[in-house]
Amino acid sequence: MAYAHPDTSRSRDDLFDRIFHPQSVAVIGxxxxxxxxxxxxxxxxxxxxxxxxxYAVNARGGRYKGRKLYESVLEIPDEVDFAVIAVPAELVPExxxxxxxxxxxxxxxxxxxxxxxxxxxxxxLEERIAAISRTGIRVIGPNCFGVYCPKSGLTxxxxxxxxxxxxxxxxxxxxxxxxxDLANIGTWLGxxxxxxxxxxxxxxxxxxELLDYLGSDPQTRVVGMYIEGVRDARAFLDxxxxxxxxxxxxxxxxxxxxxxxxxxxxxxxxxGGSRVLWEAALRQxxxxxxxDIWDLAYTLLAFSMLPLRDYRGVCVAxxxxxxxxxxxxAAEREGLTLPAFDETVSDRILACLxxxxxxxxxxxxxxxxxxxxxxxxxxxxxxxxDDRIDMHLLIQLLHHYRPLARSMGVSLxxxxxxxxxxxxLAAVRDDTGKPVVLVMPDYRQGTDSIDIGELIRHARxxxxxxxxxxxxxxxxxxxxxSRVSGYVRMLRARTSRP
Amino acid sequence: MAYAHPDTSRSRDDLFDRIFHPQSVAVIGxxxxxxxxxxxxxxxxxxxxxxxxxYAVNARGGRYKGRKLYESVLEIPDEVDFAVIAVPAELVPExxxxxxxxxxxxxxxxxxxxxxxxxxxxxxLEERIAAISRTGIRVIGPNCFGVYCPKSGLTxxxxxxxxxxxxxxxxxxxxxxxxxDLANIGTWLGxxxxxxxxxxxxxxxxxxELLDYLGSDPQTRVVGMYIEGVRDARAFLDxxxxxxxxxxxxxxxxxxxxxxxxxxxxxxxxxGGSRVLWEAALRQxxxxxxxDIWDLAYTLLAFSMLPLRDYRGVCVAxxxxxxxxxxxxAAEREGLTLPAFDETVSDRILACLxxxxxxxxxxxxxxxxxxxxxxxxxxxxxxxxDDRIDMHLLIQLLHHYRPLARSMGVSLxxxxxxxxxxxxLAAVRDDTGKPVVLVMPDYRQGTDSIDIGELIRHARxxxxxxxxxxxxxxxxxxxxxSRVSGYVRMLRARTSRP
Numbered sequence: 001m002a003y004a005h006p007d008t009s010r011s012r013d014d015l016f017d018r019i020f021h022p023q024s025v026a027v028i029g030x031x032x033x034x035x036x037x038x039x040x041x042x043x044x045x046x047x048x049x050x051x052x053x054x055y056a057v058n059a060r061g062g063r064y065k066g067r068k069l070y071e072s073v074l075e076i077p078d079e080v081d082f083a084v085i086a087v088p089a090e091l092v093p094e095x096x097x098x099x100x101x102x103x104x105x106x107x108x109x110x111x112x113x114x115x116x117x118x119x120x121x122x123x124x125l126e127e128r129i130a131a132i133s134r135t136g137i138r139v140i141g142p143n144c145f146g147v148y149c150p151k152s153g154l155t156x157x158x159x160x161x162x163x164x165x166x167x168x169x170x171x172x173x174x175x176x177x178x179x180x181d182l183a184n185i186g187t188w189l190g191x192x193x194x195x196x197x198x199x200x201x202x203x204x205x206x207x208x209e210l211l212d213y214l215g216s217d218p219q220t221r222v223v224g225m226y227i228e229g230v231r232d233a234r235a236f237l238d239x240x241x242x243x244x245x246x247x248x249x250x251x252x253x254x255x256x257x258x259x260x261x262x263x264x265x266x267x268x269x270x271x272g273g274s275r276v277l278w279e280a281a282l283r284q285x286x287x288x289x290x291x292d293i294w295d296l297a298y299t300l301l302a303f304s305m306l307p308l309r310d311y312r313g314v315c316v317a318x319x320x321x322x323x324x325x326x327x328x329x330a331a332e333r334e335g336l337t338l339p340a341f342d343e344t345v346s347d348r349i350l351a352c353l354x355x356x357x358x359x360x361x362x363x364x365x366x367x368x369x370x371x372x373x374x375x376x377x378x379x380x381x382x383x384x385x386d387d388r389i390d391m392h393l394l395i396q397l398l399h400h401y402r403p404l405a406r407s408m409g410v411s412l413x414x415x416x417x418x419x420x421x422x423x424x425l426a427a428v429r430d431d432t433g434k435p436v437v438l439v440m441p442d443y444r445q446g447t448d449s450i451d452i453g454e455l456i457r458h459a460r461x462x463x464x465x466x467x468x469x470x471x472x473x474x475x476x477x478x479x480x481x482s483r484v485s486g487y488v489r490m491l492r493a494r495t496s497r498p
Numbered sequence: 499m500a501y502a503h504p505d506t507s508r509s510r511d512d513l514f515d516r517i518f519h520p521q522s523v524a525v526i527g528x529x530x531x532x533x534x535x536x537x538x539x540x541x542x543x544x545x546x547x548x549x550x551x552x553y554a555v556n557a558r559g560g561r562y563k564g565r566k567l568y569e570s571v572l573e574i575p576d577e578v579d580f581a582v583i584a585v586p587a588e589l590v591p592e593x594x595x596x597x598x599x600x601x602x603x604x605x606x607x608x609x610x611x612x613x614x615x616x617x618x619x620x621x622x623l624e625e626r627i628a629a630i631s632r633t634g635i636r637v638i639g640p641n642c643f644g645v646y647c648p649k650s651g652l653t654x655x656x657x658x659x660x661x662x663x664x665x666x667x668x669x670x671x672x673x674x675x676x677x678x679d680l681a682n683i684g685t686w687l688g689x690x691x692x693x694x695x696x697x698x699x700x701x702x703x704x705x706x707e708l709l710d711y712l713g714s715d716p717q718t719r720v721v722g723m724y725i726e727g728v729r730d731a732r733a734f735l736d737x738x739x740x741x742x743x744x745x746x747x748x749x750x751x752x753x754x755x756x757x758x759x760x761x762x763x764x765x766x767x768x769x770g771g772s773r774v775l776w777e778a779a780l781r782q783x784x785x786x787x788x789x790d791i792w793d794l795a796y797t798l799l800a801f802s803m804l805p806l807r808d809y810r811g812v813c814v815a816x817x818x819x820x821x822x823x824x825x826x827x828a829a830e831r832e833g834l835t836l837p838a839f840d841e842t843v844s845d846r847i848l849a850c851l852x853x854x855x856x857x858x859x860x861x862x863x864x865x866x867x868x869x870x871x872x873x874x875x876x877x878x879x880x881x882x883x884d885d886r887i888d889m890h891l892l893i894q895l896l897h898h899y900r901p902l903a904r905s906m907g908v909s910l911x912x913x914x915x916x917x918x919x920x921x922x923l924a925a926v927r928d929d930t931g932k933p934v935v936l937v938m939p940d941y942r943q944g945t946d947s948i949d950i951g952e953l954i955r956h957a958r959x960x961x962x963x964x965x966x967x968x969x970x971x972x973x974x975x976x977x978x979x980s981r982v983s984g985y986v987r988m989l990r991a992r993t994s995r996p
Contacts (some may be wrong), residue, residue, distance in 0.1 A: 052984055087624075094715070112854065112855055113854055117854060118835040158898070158901070161946070175823070181939075181941050184576065184897070184941045185941050186944055187944055188942070188943045188945075188947070189943075228823060242769075254824060254827060255822040255823050255826070255827065256827050257829070275830075290974055291831070291973070292824060292828065292971070293824070293971075294971060317757075325673070325753050326752060326755070326790060326791070329752060329753065329754050330790065332754070332773075333789070356611055356615060357610055376884030396672030399682070400656070401658070441679075443679050443682045443960075444682055444686070445682050445686045445955060446685055446688075446955060446959070447686075447952070447955045447956055447959055448659070449955075450685070450948065450951070450952055450955070453947070453948070453951045454948055457944060457948070458945055458946045459945060460943075461945055462946070462988075472789070473790070473791075473792060475789070475790055
C-alpha cells in the first residue's frame with residue numbers, strides 16, 4: 001500500500017495528528033441566515049467547544065451570529081489546517097482547489113450529490129475532487145458526516161450533544177448515519193472515543209489507510225468499523241490482518257444481501273459483495289465480525305471495559321429464578337459456562353442471602369430483588385475464590401423497587417442504592433482482579449413508567465463512571481463477553497503457529 | 499390423558515371458566531399489619547378491580563384496611579369459588595383441606611417452601627397437597643404467582659399495575675418471575691392477554707392440562723409457554739401437537755444447559771432435559787421455539803397483530819441510509835426479502851420524497867428523518883401495488899426531532915406527528931390489506947434524554963392503540979415476522995401430507 005501524496009514533507013502520523021487536532025479550522029458554506037450543513041457544523045463545533053481557531057466562509061460574505069464570513073478561504077488571515085466543506089456539490093471542486101492553494105492540509109466534504117446519485121454528473125464531480133486531492137490536499141468524504149475527536153472538539157455533522165470525554169475506542173464508518181448513531185449510543189452506554197471518522201464515498205482517505213493509522217495510534221485500543229464496500233479488498237485484508245494482531249478490530253459489514261448491496265450502491269457509491277466470501281475473509285484476517293449496530297456497540301463496550309482474557313466461567317447473581325435458569329442457557333449458547341460451586345463455597349454464599357428462597361450453586365439466586373450491595377459484595381468475593389470463575393455478572397431488576405418507594409413515600413432515585421452498589425462492585429473487581437458486568441433489563445417502558453426509565457439511566461451512569469459495563473439483557477452481555485474470549489483465543493492460536 | 503378428578507359433575511370448560519372468572523375469592527393468609535404475600539395479593543386484587551366478591555382470612559382474625567379477617571375459610575358466609583393461599587408452607591395442607599371441605603372449587607398456592615427446596619420436609623408437604631387435591635380441589639402452584647385474567651380482574655402476585663384490557667394471548671409459565679416479567683412487558687408492548695397462569699411446582703394443574711384447555715379456549719388465539727421441566731413428556735408433546743395444529747404455541751424452554759437444568763431443580767423442583775432432544779421434539783410437535791424472554795415477547799406480538807400469512811417480501815422505508823443497507827442484510831438473515839421495485843414503481847415513490855438524497859428501489863430511503871405521514875402514506879400505497887410485497891415496515895428515528903423542536907421552542911411531544919402517522923399507517927394497512935410494522939430504535943438513553951424516552955413511549959402507545967406492532971430494532975421485527983411465516987409454512991406442510 002502506498003501513501004503516495006505530493007506533501008511528502010510530513011510523516012503520516014504528523015498528517016493524522018493535524019487532521020484530528022487541527023489548530024485552525026475553516027467551515028466553508030456557512031449561510032448568514034443559518035440553516036444548512038455549514039451553519040449546523042459551525043454551531044456544533046462551538047457547542048462542543050472546539051479547541052482551535054474557527055473561521056467561517058461564504059462566497060457572499062456577511063455575518064453569521066456575529067461572526068465574520070470570509071468570501072473565500074484564501075482571505076482568511078491565518079494558516080488553516082483543516083477545512084469543513086458544505087457547499088452544493090457543483091461548487092465543491094472550486095472550493096477544494098482554493099483550499100489546496102491556501103495550503104490547507106486536509107478537508108472533510110459533507111456535501112452529497114456525487115457518485116452515490118448514480119448520475120454521470122455526480123461521478124464526474126467526484127472524479128474532479130479526486131484529481132484535486134492528488135495534487136496536494138487530503139480529503140474525507142464527500143457525502144459524509146466528518147470527523148469526531150473528543151479531545152480536540154472536532155465533531156460530526158449533527159453532533160452538538162456528543163461527549164468531550166476521550167477514550168480508547170475508534171470507529172470508522174462508511175455511513176454517516178451509522179457514525180452518528182454509534183456516537184450517540186456510546187455517550188450513554190459508556191463508549192469513550194479516541195477518533196470517529198465518517199468517510200462516506202471515500203474519494204481519498206478511507207477504510208484501509210485510516211485503519212492502518214489507527215493500528216499504530218497509541219490513543220486507540222479497540223477499533224470498530226462499519227464498511228459497505230471496500231476499494232481494494234486485498235490491501236484492506238492485509239492491513240486488517242496486521243492491525244488485528246495488535247488490537248481488536250470489530251467489523252460490521254453492511255450490504256451482504258442482494259437488497260443490501262443494491263442499497264450500498266445508492267448510499268455511498270461502492271460495491272458490496274458476497275456474504276459468504278466476506279465473512280470468511282474478515283474472520284480469516286482476525287476481525288471480530290458482528291451482526292448489527294447494537295451487537296457492534298455491546299462488543300465494543302466489552303472490549304473497552306474488560307481486560308483481554310479468555311473468559312470461560314461466569315458467576316451469575318440476581319434476584320428472580322427464571323433469570324437464573326435463563327443465565328445457564330444463554331451462557332451455553334455463547335460458549336461460556338456457569339461452573340457449579342462446591343458445597344463449601346455455596347454454603348458460604350448462602351449465608352449472605354435471605355432464607356428461605358435463595359439458592360447459591362451458580363447462578364446465585366437471591367430470594368428477592370432487594371438484596372443490597374453488602375450481600376453481593378460478599379457473594380462475589382466468595383465466588384472469586386473459585387478458580388473456575390473468570391467474571392462476575394449481576395442482574396438488577398430495578399423496577400421492583402417502585403411499590404416499595406411509593407409505600408415509603410420516597411422517590412425511586414433516593415430509594416435504590418445504585419451509587420453504593422457501583423462503588424462496591426468496582427472494589428470487588430479491583431480486589432479480586434475479576435471483572436464485574438451488570439445486566440439491567442427494562443421491563444417497564446410504558447408511559448406510566450418514565451420514573452423507572454430515569455432510574456435505569458442514572459444507575460447505568462453510575463456503573464459506567466466506575467468502569468462497569470451495563471447491558472440490557474443477559475444475551476447481549478454474554479455474547480459480547482464471548483467475543484472477547486474469541487479474540488484472545490484467535491491471538492493465541494496465531495502466535496502458537498509454527 | 500385423563501382428567502380423573504372426583505368432581506365429575508362439572509365439565510372441564512366449566513371448571514376453567516370458574517377458575518378464571520370466579521364469582522367469589524378468598525385470600526387466605528392476610529396479615530392484619532399488612533406486608534407479606536397475602537396482603538399483597540389482596541391489595542393487588544382491589545387495585546386492579548377484581549369483579550367478584552372478595553374475602554380475607556387470617557387464623558388470628560382481626561381487620562386489614564377495614565376489611566374483616568375470617569379466622570377460617572369455613573366461616574365465610576358465602577360460597578367460595580377460588581382460594582388464594584399465602585400461609586407458611588407447613589400450614590398449607592391444613593388450609594387446603596379446609597378449602598376442600600368448604601367446597602372451594604380451585605386454589606392457587608403462592609407459598610414457597612416445598613419440593614423446590616430439595617428438603618425432605620418440603621417434598622413431604624408437597625405430597626400432602628397433591629393427596630388433598632386428588633380428593634376434590636384443583637390446585638395451581640405451590641411456589642407460584644397465580645392467575646392473571648384481565649377480564650375478571652384476577653391478577654398475579656406483584657400485579658397492581660397490570661392492565662385490565664383483554665386480548666387473545668395466553669401465557670403459561672412455570673416461573674412466576676417470567677410470568678410477571680412478560681405481563682409487565684405486554685402492558686406497554688401491546689400484548690393483550692386472555693389468561694396468564696404461573697403454575698410453579700405444578701402439583702396438580704400444569705403445562706399439559708392447561709395447554710389442552712387453551713387449545714379450545716375461544717378467547718385465546720395464540721399461546722406462549724415458559725417451561726422448565728415437564729411431568730409427562732409424551733402426554734405434553736401429544737397435546738402440543740394437537741394445539742399447534744389449530745393455533746400457534748410459542749415455547750421458551752428453560753434449563754437446556756447444565757447450569758440451567760441445575761437451576762430448574764432448585765427453582766420449581768422439576769427436571770430439565772437435553773437441549774437437542776427438547777428442541778427437536780418441540781419443533782416436531784409444531785411449536786414455535788424462541789430463545790429468551792424478549793424473543794418470546796416480540797414473537798407473541800407478531801402473532802397477535804399480524805394476520806397468519808407466509809410473509810416473504812417486505813417493503814422497508816425510513817430516513818437514514820445505513821438502516822436501509824442493514825434492512826436488506828437483516829431480512830436475508832431471517833429468510834425474508836426486499837424485492838427491488840421496477841422503475842415505474844420506484845419513480846412514483848421517489849416523487850413523494852425529498853430530492854436529492856432519497857432512493858426508492860427498496861429499501862425506500864428518505865433523504866431526512868423528518869419526512870412525514872403524508873409522504874409515507876403515498877410510499878406504502880404505491881409499494882403495495884407490487885404483488886411481491888407482503889408487508890410494510892417503517893423505521894422512525896424520533897430523536898432527530900429534538901434539535902428542531904428546541905429551535906422552534908416547542909416540546910418534542912407537540913412537534914412529532916406520531917398520532918397522525920399512526921392513523922395514516924392503520925389506514926394503509928386496512929386499505930391495502932398488507933400489515934404495517936414500526937421500528938423505533940432508541941439511540942438516546944442517557945440521563946439527558948428523558949424527553950426522547952418519553953416521546954418514544956407515547957408514540958409506541960399511539961401505534962399500539964391502532965394495532966400496529968412496534969419493535970425496537972430491525973432484527974427483532976424481521977425475526978418475529980419470519981416466525982409467523984414459519985408457522986404458516988409448517989401448517990401448510992402438515993395439511994398437504996398424504
